[in-house]
Amino acid sequence: MSGTRERPDASGHFGPYGGRYIPETLFAASEELAQAYEALKGDESFKNELASALREFAGRPTPLFHAERLSDRVGASVYLKREDLCHTGAHKINNAVGQVLVAKRLKKKRVVAETGAGQHGVAVATVCARVGLPCVVYMGKTDMERQAPNVERMRLLGAEVRSVSSGNATLKEATSEAIRDWVTNVESTYYLLGSAVGMHPYPAMVRDFQRVIGDETIAQITHAEGRLPDLVVACVGGGSNAIGMFAPFLERKERVRMVGVEAGGSGRDDRRHAASLSRGSRGILHGALQYLLQDDDGQILETHSISAGLDYPGVGPEHAYLKDAGLVEYTAVSDEEALSAFRTLAALEGILPALESAHAIAYLLKHSASEAELIVVNLSGRGDKDLGIVANVQL
Numbered sequence: 001m002s003g004t005r006e007r008p009d010a011s012g013h014f015g016p017y018g019g020r021y022i023p024e025t026l027f028a029a030s031e032e033l034a035q036a037y038e039a040l041k042g043d044e045s046f047k048n049e050l051a052s053a054l055r056e057f058a059g060r061p062t063p064l065f066h067a068e069r070l071s072d073r074v075g076a077s078v079y080l081k082r083e084d085l086c087h088t089g090a091h092k093i094n095n096a097v098g099q100v101l102v103a104k105r106l107k108k109k110r111v112v113a114e115t116g117a118g119q120h121g122v123a124v125a126t127v128c129a130r131v132g133l134p135c136v137v138y139m140g141k142t143d144m145e146r147q148a149p150n151v152e153r154m155r156l157l158g159a160e161v162r163s164v165s166s167g168n169a170t171l172k173e174a175t176s177e178a179i180r181d182w183v184t185n186v187e188s189t190y191y192l193l194g195s196a197v198g199m200h201p202y203p204a205m206v207r208d209f210q211r212v213i214g215d216e217t218i219a220q221i222t223h224a225e226g227r228l229p230d231l232v233v234a235c236v237g238g239g240s241n242a243i244g245m246f247a248p249f250l251e252r253k254e255r256v257r258m259v260g261v262e263a264g265g266s267g268r269d270d271r272r273h274a275a276s277l278s279r280g281s282r283g284i285l286h287g288a289l290q291y292l293l294q295d296d297d298g299q300i301l302e303t304h305s306i307s308a309g310l311d312y313p314g315v316g317p318e319h320a321y322l323k324d325a326g327l328v329e330y331t332a333v334s335d336e337e338a339l340s341a342f343r344t345l346a347a348l349e350g351i352l353p354a355l356e357s358a359h360a361i362a363y364l365l366k367h368s369a370s371e372a373e374l375i376v377v378n379l380s381g382r383g384d385k386d387l388g389i390v391a392n393v394q395l
């Protein structure tokens, strides 16, 4: 079973991972969503509405750019999938555009969401403004401080940003708060989750809304080179840009090597990282069985990454399945390597990548002697939001 179309099973499992470990009050809501989404997936009018929103509002298709000077540096032909050129500056908009159409079809009156770096919050505020739905975005207090421009963007777009100060005050706590709001207001409210994580059907639905990245890439690389690449690389936080890129490749009979790059943080053998797949163990978070960073008592650990968008202690359940099945390789690079890749891409190609995306570039720079001749890297977002961090960095 290598095709993503057969996953998950009817109960939302990818092998043992995923599922719905949720309170009874949420079960009906998640089931309503699962059934509605199942029906919409094959609905022609929904598919047409989605395609035109992606084209005319989100700015798709995004280019596949041949990075010549980076290719020379790496010693292989490297193409960048330019998700940084999407409206609002990252792949997050693909999923937000899709899910807000689901919310409309379900006749929900308000939208809630969580955000880490603020990219997903901005995407949600953007699509809610477009369709005229009120929205509340939960954001950790720490993240609100380090990503202040995105807080301002969300407010200008009409969203209410609610600060969450429990625990680490980052993405995990914001997600728990958004779920709490959803449980309390389940009749009126749509929960617009931002990555391929959480309880069924989110990991599958978010993957499906992001697979446009991989579908376009296959068409574009085939047009440019007459074949599929040897290697495809994407960064992994919750795992949505990576699964969106990988899913169509997993369905092909040609073998393409795929690598997911996590946040290795300090790069030392300590706990200051967010590499759930490379260094975590099995556990349940936000309704799904997955790989997690936890202590011996099952308490979730504080994570660290220079990029707020990768700073999450869990990862989408389909990635756990793909790792165990040996279909995708997962590894981590450090803050320092990501930062250096940020500077290298800026200097060689005139592109400031998001620090998240810089992790994927860093992998390439680190493994330039690999035998791959044709490589695609998913450039998940642009780096403007990170300029303050890059300028003030103390590693």
Ligand SMILES: *Cc1c(COP(=O)(O)O)cnc(C)c1O
Pocket: 090, 091, 092, 117, 119, 120, 194, 195, 196, 235, 236, 237, 238, 239, 240, 241, 242, 309, 310, 354, 356, 357, 380, 381, 382
């Ligand atoms: C949020 C974000 C990520 C990480 O999220 P995934 O769900 O793993 O894709 C990566 N890159 C950018 C630019 C982001 O905004």
